[in-house]
Amino acid sequence: QQQVKQSPQSLIVQKGGIPIINCAYENTAFDYFPWYQQFPGKGPALLIAIRPDVSEKKEGRFTISFNKSAKQFSLHIMDSQPGDSATYFCAARAGGGSEKLVFGKGTKLTVNP
Amino acid sequence: DTAVSQTPKYLVTQMGNDKSIKCEQNLGHDTMYWYKQDSKKFLKIMFSYNNKELIINETVPNRFSPKSPDKAHLNLHINSLELGDSAVYFCASSQSGQGFGEKLFFGSGTQLSVL
Numbered sequence: 001q002q003q004v005k006q007s008p009q010s011l012i013v014q015k016g017g018i019p020i021i022n023c024a025y026e027n028t029a030f031d032y033f034p035w036y037q038q039f040p041g042k043g044p045a046l047l048i049a050i051r052p053d054v055s056e057k058k059e060g061r062f063t064i065s066f067n068k069s070a071k072q073f074s075l076h077i078m079d080s081q082p083g084d085s086a087t088y089f090c091a092a093r094a095g096g097g098s099e100k101l102v103f104g105k106g107t108k109l110t111v112n113p
Numbered sequence: 114d115t116a117v118s119q120t121p122k123y124l125v126t127q128m129g130n131d132k133s134i135k136c137e138q139n140l141g142h143d144t145m146y147w148y149k150q151d152s153k154k155f156l157k158i159m160f161s162y163n164n165k166e167l168i169i170n171e172t173v174p175n176r177f178s179p180k181s182p183d184k185a186h187l188n189l190h191i192n193s194l195e196l197g198d199s200a201v202y203f204c205a206s207s208q209s210g211q212g213f214g215e216k217l218f219f220g221s222g223t224q225l226s227v228l
Contacts, residue, residue, distance in 0.1 A: 041221065041222075106155070
């Protein structure tokens with residue numbers, strides 16, 4: 001049973017476009033929602049994260065939008081560049097001291113020059 | 114200096130063999146993990162250790178046995194390898210505690226191919 005549903009599976013945009021990746025969850029105990037970026041042959045690396053007490057977080061060209069009532073969150077990449085081409089994973093973690101991160105299935109983003 | 118290093122990077126072996134993957138972190142973290150990434154890129158937690166103590170043990174076949182000799186090391190031993198074990202295995206670490214436990218630092222992975 002998948003606890004975090006991510007879409008789309010793949011995404012192709014032109015340089016300068018704004019790709020949007022969406023995630024949805026059911027477990028209301030989740031209290032931390034990170035996004036990880038993975039380049040081929042590398043491990044995932046934390047990109048940006050949000051807690052449910054805010055509706056938006058921005059770091060550079062990356063923005064997370066969070067809708068607590070809909071139990072959805074999304075990643076927006078402004079002015080996307082070919083170097084942003086990677087696989088992006090959303091994730092969620094339950095509170096109460098749990099160390100367990102549950103990942104979405106990933107979105108392969110290609111940014112064409 | 115690599116923060117989370119795992120060896121080997123590639124592992125090709127025959128069905129039925131036993132193999133080990135080693136992981137070391139030099140970040141001073143107290144929690145380490147093993148994640149499995151299948152051919153469709155799906156990342157799933159297998160195990161987690163906090164200060165050498167097992168705290169997460171997902172439904173993984175008991176052919177997989179993690180061992181943590183100290184909090185900087187977490188090794189994964191796999192017995193009687195099967196074709197379905199082929200995947201990329203990632204070691205990760207984090208620091209537990211409020212405001213810390215969320216950020217995972219991943220190694221670069223071990224690609225296991227079982228023939």
